[in-house]
Amino acid sequence: MVGIVLVSHSEKLVSGVLDFCRLMAKECPIATAGGTSDGGYGTDYDKIKEAVSSVMSPEGVLIIMDLGSSVMTAEMVLDEFDSDTVMMADCPMVEGAVAATVEAEGGSDLLTVKQAAEEVREVSKF
Amino acid sequence: MTDSDKVLNILQKIADAIHENEQFLTDLDAAIGDNDHGINMDKGFQKVATDIPSLSGKDIGSILKRVGMDLVSTVGGSAGPLYGTAFMKAGAVVADKNEIDQEDFVSIMEAGIGGVQLRGKAVKGEKTMLDAMIPAFEAMKASCTAGDDTPSMLKKGVEAAENGVEYTKTIIATKGRASYLGERSIGHQDPGATSFTVILRAISESY
Ligand SMILES: Nc1ncnc2c1ncn2[C@@H]1O[C@H](COP(=O)(O)OP(=O)(O)O)[C@@H](O)[C@H]1O
Ligand SMILES: [Mg+2]
Numbered sequence: 335m336v337g338i339v340l341v342s343h344s345e346k347l348v349s350g351v352l353d354f355c356r357l358m359a360k361e362c363p364i365a366t367a368g369g370t371s372d373g374g375y376g377t378d379y380d381k382i383k384e385a386v387s388s389v390m391s392p393e394g395v396l397i398i399m400d401l402g403s404s405v406m407t408a409e410m411v412l413d414e415f416d417s418d419t420v421m422m423a424d425c426p427m428v429e430g431a432v433a434a435t436v437e438a439e440g441g442s443d444l445l446t447v448k449q450a451a452e453e454v455r456e457v458s459k460f
Numbered sequence: 461m462t463d464s465d466k467v468l469n470i471l472q473k474i475a476d477a478i479h480e481n482e483q484f485l486t487d488l489d490a491a492i493g494d495n496d497h498g499i500n501m502d503k504g505f506q507k508v509a510t511d512i513p514s515l516s517g518k519d520i521g522s523i524l525k526r527v528g529m530d531l532v533s534t535v536g537g538s539a540g541p542l543y544g545t546a547f548m549k550a551g552a553v554v555a556d557k558n559e560i561d562q563e564d565f566v567s568i569m570e571a572g573i574g575g576v577q578l579r580g581k582a583v584k585g586e587k588t589m590l591d592a593m594i595p596a597f598e599a600m601k602a603s604c605t606a607g608d609d610t611p612s613m614l615k616k617g618v619e620a621a622e623n624g625v626e627y628t629k630t631i632i633a634t635k636g637r638a639s640y641l642g643e644r645s646i647g648h649q650d651p652g653a654t655s656f657t658v659i660l661r662a663i664s665e666s667y
Binding site: 374378401406 | 494496498500532533535536537538539540541542544545579580622
């Protein structure tokens, strides 16, 4: 199953999103990398790398980020892995994470999971 | 000529200068960001300072790359991947060199700016560190070509960076956190442009 990594400046934010995703995706491997290693706000390169490794499988890993340095730091971590195995999704975090984890749970491949996450950009809320 | 020992010396000066300006940089970020730029930068350069003894005897390329890695793994905010990539790219252009000259310094600056742009995808005029970096680079390149010595080249670079910081007060942020403020970002100087100027001034004062 494709693994999902959630990256944010805030530890609370990603752990909240993880809980929220678990309502629908019980099995899919999800890891979070929120905040700095000293418990503050920020993004931590090593934390993201560890999170990716922790949900790594031959099916690959999709990283979902919120804003600012989350994106730039995730991009640097991406350079450490094979580009067919680890990808980033360009999507809003909450909606994208729900879509991606549900898609991954259904057994889809990495590209399909990424597409599911990015499709949420096209969905209007009202 | 600048050798590895001198580079380590300068890095310590930069770390000290960032430390002295920690509160100032954080206050600037409080106005148009999230109140952490000085804290972030100080965390990063204190880690660099801790690593200086272990870098003694290494070539300048390896030193700069290590600085980049330190910044990426400790800074926490956008400045981490941005300055981190800048130092790593800078290190690549002087790989294996134990001494660098004025022209190498200009190439280092150019590669560093390339790193910031690769990572942040910003251009001049978006109220970021680039608005100090690019004019400083251009001034130093022109000065180097004109045959100025290192101290005057660096002075001109600092002057251009300072003018760049002033310029950031007049424009709207379109990249980074400050971009959420839109028009309200006008009147405030950019924290990243300011930290770059602090760094360049520390380098200049070492000559
Ligand atoms: N895309 C970008 N390109 C270049 N510089 C940027 C970019 N985004 C942010 N910056 C710089 O980073 C500085 C803020 O750094 P910092 O406070 O460490 O990051 P964060 O906004 O993640 O808290 C800004 O003042 C600006 O100079
Ligand atoms: Mg900040």
